[in-house]
Amino acid sequence: MTEPKHKQRLFELVFGHLAAQTVSTAVRLRLADTLGDTEQSGAALAAALGTNPAATTQFCRALAAHGILTQTAAGHFRLTETGALLRTDRTDSLDSFARVFTDPAIVGAWRELDTAVRTGKGVFDQVFGKSFFEYVAGDENLSTAFPAALQQSATQTAQTLPFHYDFAAYGTVADIGGGRGTVLAAILAAHPGVRGVLFDNAGAVAEAGANFAAAGVADRCTVTAGDIGGEVPAGADLYLLKNVLHYADDDRAVAVLDTIRRAIPAHGRLLIVDPALPETVDGSIPDTMYLSDLHMRVLGGGQGRTRAEFENLCTRAGFTVSTVSLLPAPVAFSLIEAVPGAGDS
Ligand SMILES: C[S@@+](CC[C@H](N)C(=O)[O-])C[C@H]1O[C@@H](n2cnc3c(N)ncnc32)[C@H](O)[C@@H]1O
Numbered sequence: 001m002t003e004p005k006h007k008q009r010l011f012e013l014v015f016g017h018l019a020a021q022t023v024s025t026a027v028r029l030r031l032a033d034t035l036g037d038t039e040q041s042g043a044a045l046a047a048a049l050g051t052n053p054a055a056t057t058q059f060c061r062a063l064a065a066h067g068i069l070t071q072t073a074a075g076h077f078r079l080t081e082t083g084a085l086l087r088t089d090r091t092d093s094l095d096s097f098a099r100v101f102t103d104p105a106i107v108g109a110w111r112e113l114d115t116a117v118r119t120g121k122g123v124f125d126q127v128f129g130k131s132f133f134e135y136v137a138g139d140e141n142l143s144t145a146f147p148a149a150l151q152q153s154a155t156q157t158a159q160t161l162p163f164h165y166d167f168a169a170y171g172t173v174a175d176i177g178g179g180r181g182t183v184l185a186a187i188l189a190a191h192p193g194v195r196g197v198l199f200d201n202a203g204a205v206a207e208a209g210a211n212f213a214a215a216g217v218a219d220r221c222t223v224t225a226g227d228i229g230g231e232v233p234a235g236a237d238l239y240l241l242k243n244v245l246h247y248a249d250d251d252r253a254v255a256v257l258d259t260i261r262r263a264i265p266a267h268g269r270l271l272i273v274d275p276a277l278p279e280t281v282d283g284s285i286p287d288t289m290y291l292s293d294l295h296m297r298v299l300g301g302g303q304g305r306t307r308a309e310f311e312n313l314c315t316r317a318g319f320t321v322s323t324v325s326l327l328p329a330p331v332a333f334s335l336i337e338a339v340p341g342a343g344d345s
Helices: 004-014 016-028 031-035 042-049 053-065 095-101 104-110 113-119 124-128 132-138 142-158 182-190 208-215 250-263 288-300 307-316
Strands: 069-071 077-079 172-176 195-200 221-225 238-242 269-275 319-326 333-340
Touching: 004 016, 016 031, 016 053, 016 095, 031 042, 031 077, 042 053, 053 069, 053 077, 095 142, 104 124, 104 288, 113 288, 124 132, 124 288, 132 142, 142 182, 172 182, 182 195, 182 208, 182 221, 182 238, 208 221, 238 250, 250 307, 269 288, 269 307, 307 319, 307 333
Parallel strands: 172 195, 172 238, 195 221, 238 269
Antiparallel strands: 069 077, 269 333, 319 333
């Protein structure tokens, strides 16, 4: 006889998208900002949100059962620590992250997961007629929420990465696909002898000046707008590629590495910072990382990679992996350092 916990686990998985939709609705109603530090009855919340009182109480009960709210003895609701992460007045708010992953476009692409699994190709462009990044640029909601969610993740990494790699050993660090420069600014701030080069598309780098000024590193940084498919700035001592290869299938990832290979001097180093997958599913990383990995397949045929898979990509592009290390939790990225040239040369 199957133990009840096994059935319950399956129920939780099958109901997972209902739970996500419940959180999504809390975000879109701005429930967390409305509650703030207060506790309120379902009826009072309904009055504040302009919603139906009975349905709002029912909705809050479901959120309480799932750890977003807690129900007090008086039957009122307040935010839990988890729910409070949806408040937009916090620097560590996950509001944008929740908006992105529950956005109708993302949900629409995930409906075609079976096609992605059958073909191995990303499905976002088939569903929406353009790449995910092109779609984001033209979408009213995602054009705000996606950069904000990336910024959130970059801010978290920026607190850790500068202190877990010897950036001070390099004169110039070029951050390729470096977005708004959050991580590069933190590296330069932590290592005053290092100069920086930020490379990304024009839309992303347009936002970078404020980050560099705020970190007090603007005089040590140059910014170049362009397409990784073309050329990247030549001659830097270290090329940083963070959270870029994850979005790409193997051929596109090798093309990105090829572009850097053409620009890097013989003494240069490449540092790939990407989610790290262990060789087997051994419980050493959160199970959500495997969904985020699958998400990359859905968006554009991308994937997380094991050490062996990174070594293979690097070899194809004329690099040799020299060291691999891990950033400490909760960041869960690996640092893959590679040198130009074949291993035996
Ligand atoms: C997931 S974001 C990572 C940003 C940053 N490295 C970080 O970790 O916060 C991927 C970045 O690659 C940039 N990117 C993607 N394709 C590109 C291309 N063909 N040329 C230039 N930049 C590109 C995007 O604009 C975006 O900033």
